Amino acid sequence: MRKGERRKQELIQIAYRLFISRGYDNTSVDDIIEEAGIAKGTYYYYFESKEKTLEEVIDMMMEQEAEAAGSVLNADIPVEQKIAGIITSFQPTQKEETIEGVLMRPENTVMHAKVKQKLIETAVPLLSEVIEEGVKEGVFSCDDIPQRVRMLLVISNDTFDEGRFSERDIAVFIDVTEKLLGAKPGTMNFLRELIG
Amino acid sequence: MRKGERRKQELIQIAYRLFISRGYDNTSVDDIIEEAGIAKGTYYYYFESKEKTLEEVIDMMMEQEAEAAGSVLNADIPVEQKIAGIITSFQPTQKEETIEGVLMRPENTVMHAKVKQKLIETAVPLLSEVIEEGVKEGVFSCDDIPQRVRMLLVISNDTFDEGRFSERDIAVFIDVTEKLLGAKPGTMNFLRELIG
DNA sequence: ATAATTTTTCGACTTAAAGTCGAAAAATGT
DNA sequence: ACATTTTTCGACTTTAAGTCGAAAAATTAT
Numbered sequence: 001m002r003k004g005e006r007r008k009q010e011l012i013q014i015a016y017r018l019f020i021s022r023g024y025d026n027t028s029v030d031d032i033i034e035e036a037g038i039a040k041g042t043y044y045y046y047f048e049s050k051e052k053t054l055e056e057v058i059d060m061m062m063e064q065e066a067e068a069a070g071s072v073l074n075a076d077i078p079v080e081q082k083i084a085g086i087i088t089s090f091q092p093t094q095k096e097e098t099i100e101g102v103l104m105r106p107e108n109t110v111m112h113a114k115v116k117q118k119l120i121e122t123a124v125p126l127l128s129e130v131i132e133e134g135v136k137e138g139v140f141s142c143d144d145i146p147q148r149v150r151m152l153l154v155i156s157n158d159t160f161d162e163g164r165f166s167e168r169d170i171a172v173f174i175d176v177t178e179k180l181l182g183a184k185p186g187t188m189n190f191l192r193e194l195i196g
Numbered sequence: 197m198r199k200g201e202r203r204k205q206e207l208i209q210i211a212y213r214l215f216i217s218r219g220y221d222n223t224s225v226d227d228i229i230e231e232a233g234i235a236k237g238t239y240y241y242y243f244e245s246k247e248k249t250l251e252e253v254i255d256m257m258m259e260q261e262a263e264a265a266g267s268v269l270n271a272d273i274p275v276e277q278k279i280a281g282i283i284t285s286f287q288p289t290q291k292e293e294t295i296e297g298v299l300m301r302p303e304n305t306v307m308h309a310k311v312k313q314k315l316i317e318t319a320v321p322l323l324s325e326v327i328e329e330g331v332k333e334g335v336f337s338c339d340d341i342p343q344r345v346r347m348l349l350v351i352s353n354d355t356f357d358e359g360r361f362s363e364r365d366i367a368v369f370i371d372v373t374e375k376l377l378g379a380k381p382g383t384m385n386f387l388r389e390l391i392g
Numbered sequence: 393a394t395a396a397t398t399t400t401t402c403g404a405c406t407t408a409a410a411g412t413c414g415a416a417a418a419a420t421g422t
Numbered sequence: 423a424c425a426t427t428t429t430t431c432g433a434c435t436t437t438a439a440g441t442c443g444a445a446a447a448a449t450t451a452t
Contacts, residue, residue, distance in 0.1 A: 003418095003419075028408080028409055028410085029409075029410065029411085030408095030409075030410095040410090040411080040412090041412085041413080044410095044411065044412075049410080049411080050409095050410070050411090
């Protein structure tokens with residue numbers, strides 16, 4: 001009853017490491033149980049399927065990142081800095097192999113899609129709150145904030161996640177962001193350093 | 197030498213039908229060869245792998261759609277109609293089961309991602325040409341057209357592909373499109389009917 | 393034509409990996 | 423100390439992709 005929960009966390013950690021370093025598709029359940037030193041049956045006592053494991057791994061990642069991002073929200077800093085803070089929270093930690101490196105590999109489509117979806121799901125409400133604040137302060141001017149924030153995240157994901165992007169891409173993205181949120185030209189220039 | 201090419205096309209057709217109706221993941225190579233009445237070895241004589249087959253199927257789809265879209269390009273019609281024409285070309289044919297229905301199913305992530313990528317790859321240059329034309333005519337006003345077109349496609353894919361979207365979503369998308377391309381408010385209203 | 397060569401086809405076999413199951417062992421409760 | 427619940431075990435099943443060497447069919451050369 002208690003032991004179980006610890007074991008499950010342990011397995012999620014191991015799966016996390018393996019998924020990140022070798023990719024989801026290249027990690028077999030046998031790899032995980034070998035690493036953990038347990039039997040097949042034990043694994044399936046804790047996880048319905050390999051895919052459910054992936055979901056739990058991603059949930060765990062996002063919870064951590066959302067927590068970091070959330071603490072920024074109530075700080076007494078300008079909206080620009082809050083935005084920067086939230087984005088940074090969701091940037092992959094360089095500790096071990098970056099998520100990026102594995103994520104962009106063609107074989108990891110499933111993992112990539114799931115991470116992206118969950119990331120948007122968790123980041124949209126957080127960022128929306130900040131933009132809302134910015135609207136009140138007069139920095140931005142628009143409605144339908146969650147929709148617009150989502151669009152920006154989707155774009156940035158597509159533009160920057162695959163590594164190969166130019167200065168030009170950043171410039172366009174900044175321009176688009178300002179136009180989407182109704183900000184004065186130049187307001188979002190601080191994004192440049194954040195991305196590059 | 198000649199027979200081979202016919203057989204390959206036949207197999208691509210069969211794979212296409214099966215992938216569309218049951219989904220990629222739920223279609224086994226055995227399903228395909230049974231349907232075609234051939235042996236395993238024959239299949240692998242034509243395709244390196246199941247995934248390569250998927251790629252060839254998607255290429256085939258896109259070639260057809262790009263051809264339809266291309267014919268719109270040189271027509272003597274207003275840019276708005278050209279845009280509508282191109283978008284329509286890439287809309288799934290309702291002949292058999294729609295691509296949508298299968299594509300959005302959670303198990304078909306790989307297929308979904310591949311279709312999306314290929315669709316963007318083929319549609320961006322076509323649409324960009326039209327927008328370029330629109331800029332010359334003064335309907336639009338922006339640079340970095342391919343980047344912007346890509347962004348719009350990425351957004352529309354995210355917003356509308358999964359079926360559940362509201363009037364509001366459409367309105368926001370239209371607004372964003374106009375702002376991205378530097379068009380006068382209302383210019384892109386014709387998109388509403390196209391999407392709904 | 394027929395022999396030589398190339399293309400196409402065959403299907404049994406291999407490999408890899410996910411997932412099942414019933415029963416044993418360990419932990420927990422009474 | 424006995425009963426119940428939780429956890430663990432690993433052999434077994436299933437499913438599906440992919441291999442391979444050899445036969446059959448089609449092409450080309452002589």
